[in-house]
Amino acid sequence: xxxxxxxDFWQMGGYALFVWLSFGTTYALLLGLWWYSKRQHHSxxxxxxxxxxxxxxxxxxxxxxx
Amino acid sequence: xxxxxxxxxxxxAKPETLYHLCGRLLPYLMGLALFTxxxxxxxxxxxxxxxxxxxxxxxxxxxxxxxxIWSMGAxxxxxxxxxxxxxWQIRVAQWAVLAIAPIGAVYTAIAxxxxxxxxxxxxxxxxxxxxxxxxxxxxxxxxxxxIALAGxxxxxxRGIKVASLLAIVxxxxxxxIHFSVEWxxxxxxxxTITKFAKPSIDPSMLWxxxxxxxxxxxxxxxxTCLRLRSQILxxxxxxxxxxQLVDAKGDSSQKEQx
Numbered sequence: 001x002x003x004x005x006x007x008d009f010w011q012m013g014g015y016a017l018f019v020w021l022s023f024g025t026t027y028a029l030l031l032g033l034w035w036y037s038k039r040q041h042h043s044x045x046x047x048x049x050x051x052x053x054x055x056x057x058x059x060x061x062x063x064x065x066x
Numbered sequence: 067x068x069x070x071x072x073x074x075x076x077x078x079a080k081p082e083t084l085y086h087l088c089g090r091l092l093p094y095l096m097g098l099a100l101f102t103x104x105x106x107x108x109x110x111x112x113x114x115x116x117x118x119x120x121x122x123x124x125x126x127x128x129x130x131x132x133x134x135i136w137s138m139g140a141x142x143x144x145x146x147x148x149x150x151x152x153x154w155q156i157r158v159a160q161w162a163v164l165a166i167a168p169i170g171a172v173y174t175a176i177a178x179x180x181x182x183x184x185x186x187x188x189x190x191x192x193x194x195x196x197x198x199x200x201x202x203x204x205x206x207x208x209x210x211x212x213i214a215l216a217g218x219x220x221x222x223x224r225g226i227k228v229a230s231l232l233a234i235v236x237x238x239x240x241x242x243i244h245f246s247v248e249w250x251x252x253x254x255x256x257x258t259i260t261k262f263a264k265p266s267i268d269p270s271m272l273w274x275x276x277x278x279x280x281x282x283x284x285x286x287x288x289x290t291c292l293r294l295r296s297q298i299l300x301x302x303x304x305x306x307x308x309x310q311l312v313d314a315k316g317d318s319s320q321k322e323q324x
Contacts, residue, residue, distance in 0.1 A: 001112060001113055002112060002113060002114060002115055002116055002122075003112065009112060012122040012125070013116060013121040013122035013123070014121070014122075015121060015122050015123035015187055018123055018126065018183045018184065018186060018187050019111075019122065019123065019125055019126060019183075021183045022126045022130070022179070022180040022183045022184065023107070023111070023126075023129060025176070025179050025180075025183075026129045026133070026176050026179075026180060029172050029175060029176055030176075030285065033168065033169065033172045033289065034289065034292075037168075037289060037292050037293050037296065038292065040293075040296050041292065041293075041295060041296040041299070044296050044299050044300055044303075045299065045312045045315060048299065048303045048308060048309070048312045049312045049313070049315075049316045051303070052309055052312065052313065
C-alpha cells in the first residue's frame with residue numbers, strides 16, 4: 001500500500017484534481033460507450049421485430065383483399 | 067496460395083456464424099476485461115509506489131498509456147478490416163470497420179484527456195501543439211471522419227467503401243504518432259515500454275501497467291464483439307435467420323441476452 005490512510009489516498013499527494021479527473025472521465029466514457037452500444041443492439045432488434053410484424057400485417061391484409 | 071492459406075477462416079466470414087461466435091465470446095471477454103482493468107488500475111492507483119520525480123501524478127499512466135497504445139491498435143485493426151473488406155469484398159470485415167471506429171475514437175479521446183490532465187501539473191500546460199499530441203489529435207479526427215463518411219451516403223455500401231478508403235490512407239499517421247517523440251523535439255517523453263530495449267520502469271510499476279494494458283485490449287475485443295453483432299443484424303435484417311432470431315426473442319418472455 002502506497003498510502004497510509006483513505007484521506008491520504010484521495011489526496012493523491014496533492015494531485016487529486018488531475019488523477020481523479022483522468023480516472024473519472026475515462027470510466028465515464030467507457031461506461032457510456034458500453035451502455036450506448038448495448039442500447040443500440042437492443043433497439044435494432046426491436047426495429048427489426050416491428051418491421052417484420054408490419055410486413056406480416058400487410059401480407060394478411062392483401063390476402064383478405066383477394 | 068492466399069486463398070488456401072485463409073480457407074479455415076471461411077466459416078467465420080458467414081455473418082450468422084460470426085454473430086453467434088461473438089455472442090458466446092462476449093460474456094467471457096467482458097468479464098475478463100473488467101477484472102484485469104480493475105486489478106491493474108487499483109494496483110497502480112493504491113499499491114504501486116509513488117514516482118520519485120512526479121509523485122502521485124504519474125498514476126495517470128495506468129490509463130493514459132494503455133488507451134494511447136490501443137487507440138493505435140484499434141486503428142490498425144480497423145484499417146486491416148477495411149483493406150480486407152475492400153480487396154476481397156468480405157462483408158463482415160466491412161462491418162467491423164463500423165464496429166471498431168467509435169471504440170477507437172473513445173480510446174483516443176481518453177488518451178488526449180488524460181494526457182492533458184497529466185500535462186498540466188508536469189509541464190504547466192493542458193495542451194501544447196507538439197508533434198505527439200497533434201498527431202494523436204489527428205487520429206481522433208481520422209476516427210470521426212470514418213464514422214461521418216460511413217453515414218454520409220444514402221447507399222450504405224458506398225459509405226462503407228469511402229470510409230474504408232479513409233481508414234487505409236490514415237494508416238500513415240500511425241508511424242508518425244509512434245516516432246514523433248524521436249523525430250521531433252517534443253515535450254512528450256520518449257517510449258518507456260514500446261521499444262526493443264529493456265523497459266525503463268521499475269517492475270513494481272511495470273506489472274500493474276501491463277495488466278492495465280491487457281485490460282484495455284480485452285475491453286476493445288469485448289466492445290468490438292458487441293458492436294459487430296449490432297452491425298451484422300442491421301445488414302442482415304432481411305435474412306430469415308435474423309427474422310427467426312428476433313421473433314424467438316420477442317416471443318419468449320424471458321430476458322435472455324442473445
